[in-house]
Amino acid sequence: MLDLTKKSRKYNLKTLRPHKHKQLEFFIADDVDISTFRDELASMEHPFFALKAGDVRDREYKNGAVTVTVKPTSSGLATVFDKDIWIYAISKLLEAINDHQPISRTIAFTPYDFFVTTNREIGGRTYKELEKSLERLAGTRITTNIIYSSDKQESVGFGLIDSWRILDEKKGKLEIGMVEITLPDWLYEGITKEKILKISPDYFRIRKAIDRRLYEIARKHCGNQHEFSISLEKLHLKTGSTATSSKFKFNIKQLAKTNDLPDYEILFDPLTEKVTFKNRQQDISSAEVSRKKEKGKREVFKIKKSLLNK
Incomplete structure (x- = not known):
């Protein structure tokens, strides 16, 4: 007669596949070195995170069939800089998965490892x-x-x-002062199904929140292609920026002028009000031609504008 005790049943199941990703009670992030940083796809394309702290307004975002509603805590919406914790966790878990290590939705890490990994200062304020x-x-x-x-x-x-939670006592492998977070099922599902993209390690060096969002959008839509163009109005919506249209346009022009976004060159056409992201992997000569063309277009626009004002 077949032994149906719980222990024997565990080892005799034929209808279920084995776990593809072994589960731990918790995953210690410090034990894993990141070779490639990764970001989650949906939050790269759509504005899950605010650009500044203290924003306490509910947000509703629609793009085609996609809907996203974001509701803040009393201290405000999570920001693009808060998202560093997501990127840190995603990158650590993917490294472990690729190395065939067991993972967990609950992740423990030292603040020191997080600060060093995400290019932050180390101190009481941090x-x-x-x-x-x-x-x-x-x-x-x-x-x-x-x-x-x-x-x-x-x-x-x-x-x-x-x-x-921040641990106030030693617990097995967990030391005092370590941070323990549990990721939502939605994000964990996305990680295990690799709904992620590689991002530049220089992402954490980008100073402004708006520039970080623009990098994410460029990475998501341009990827390894030659270029990606989008209207200024739609880009404004995708960033989640609460700035006026004129202020947003100014920010785009400034970034196009400095043009030091990692991986992607940004161009703004004032005639069509379109923003183009170009992959920096193209050869230098063709990039120079592109810049000269855009400069020529701007000069033509200025001439036309001056004639209309006469």
């Missing part, structure tokens, strides 16, 4: 900022119809992290 970031991530709620699970759902709701 520790306090980390705690505020965790509060905003846990408090910010997302409702969206972007679904990564195989279940048929019209929409899903989740916090940007499920929970967090």
Whole structure:
């Protein structure tokens, strides 16, 4: 007679596949070195994160069939800089998956490893900022119809992290002062299904939140292609910027002037009000030709404008 005890059943199951990703109670991020940074696809394309701290307004975003609603905590929406915690966790987990190591939705790490990995200063103020970031991530709620699970759902709701804590006592391999976060199922599902893209390690050196968002959008849409163009109005919507149209245009012009975004060159055409991101992998001569063409267009635009004003 077949032994149906719980222990024997565990080893005699024939209808279920084995776990592709072994589960741990918690995953220690410090034990994994990041060779490539990665970001989550949907949040690269759509504005899950605010560009500045203290924004307490609900947001509703629609782009075609995609809907995203973002509700803040009392201390405001999670910001693009708070997202560094997401990118850190995603990158660590993907390294472990690629190295065939067991993973978990709950991740433990030392603040020191996080600060060094994401190019942050190390000091008392930075520790306090980390705690505020965790509060905003846990408090910010997302409702969206972007679904990564195989279940048929019209929409899903989740916090940007499920929970967090800073350990005040040693617990096995976990040391005092380590941070423990639990990622939402939605994000964890996306990681295990590799709904992610590689990003430049220089991402963490980008100073302004708006420039970080522009890099994400360029990486998502341009990727390894030669170029990607988008209207100024639609780009404004995708960034989640609350700036006026004129201020946003000014920011784009400034970035196009400095042109030091990692991986991508940015061009603005004032005639069509289109923004073009170009992959920097193209040869230098063709990039120079592109810049000269854009400069010529700007000069023509100035001449036409001066004639109209006469």
